Amino acid sequence: MVLRTAWEDLLDAMLPARCPGCGRRGALVCAACAATLAPAPIGPPPHPIEWWTACFAYEGVARELVARAKYRNERRFLVLVARELARAVVRAPVPIDLVTWAPASAARIRAQGVDHGELLARAVARIAAVRVKPCLLRTPGAAQTGLNARTRRLGPGLRMIGSVAGSTVLVVDDVATTGGTLAAAARALHAADAGAVLAATIARTPRPGAGRGGAAYTPVSPTGVRASRNSIGSTWTSSSSVST
Numbered sequence: 001m002v003l004r005t006a007w008e009d010l011l012d013a014m015l016p017a018r019c020p021g022c023g024r025r026g027a028l029v030c031a032a033c034a035a036t037l038a039p040a041p042i043g044p045p046p047h048p049i050e051w052w053t054a055c056f057a058y059e060g061v062a063r064e065l066v067a068r069a070k071y072r073n074e075r076r077f078l079v080l081v082a083r084e085l086a087r088a089v090v091r092a093p094v095p096i097d098l099v100t101w102a103p104a105s106a107a108r109i110r111a112q113g114v115d116h117g118e119l120l121a122r123a124v125a126r127i128a129a130v131r132v133k134p135c136l137l138r139t140p141g142a143a144q145t146g147l148n149a150r151t152r153r154l155g156p157g158l159r160m161i162g163s164v165a166g167s168t169v170l171v172v173d174d175v176a177t178t179g180g181t182l183a184a185a186a187r188a189l190h191a192a193d194a195g196a197v198l199a200a201t202i203a204r205t206p207r208p209g210a211g212r213g214g215a216a217y218t219p220v221s222p223t224g225v226r227a228s229r230n231s232i233g234s235t236w237t238s239s240s241s242v243s244t
């Protein structure tokens, strides 16, 4: 178990950050690296998600940013991406009633000591001032990472806990590749009569075989969202500006 202590969190907050792109000390993401962060590829959300926003294309500095927040448990980066997500969520076409997440596999939670998806969802909900609630339980099965694209598109097995009837639910996740996890979450939520299911992820990859960038995507659907330039360059350059 890799449980962090309050002391480790304190050290994390006190030590100067290293930019995930170039390693320069003093900036969470330096201005030069922030300028390389590309908007997420444009495309319709996977059925049955009504709306999806993602902050960045999953490449370059964004990959390292996610790795720091997720795999290396660097909370300040988790807070940063949560802020960016909360900013993106403001553009949702309908008011959000509650925020939830698709739980990681039991094996991953055991290995990392924490479910980063839950941490991210709770942080986004806190910043966006929206209720957060665990709605989904993961049924036993392989982790999504490492599965082939076809299997991943099916998503993990998820079942509902609690009621979401009539609610607009935002599912928060870190990276969407095939969108399988988000789609599985949306199917479970819709089966429980959710009013609408929206999704927000830190990063989004191009569709398999579609190449890089947004050019190969189908045009934005009425429910899709056009990625806008992120605000990372102006707001993420000072470690002192971050609190948890």
Ligand SMILES: [Zn+2]
Pocket: 019, 020, 021, 022, 023, 024, 029, 030, 031, 032, 033, 034
């Ligand atoms: Zn840098």
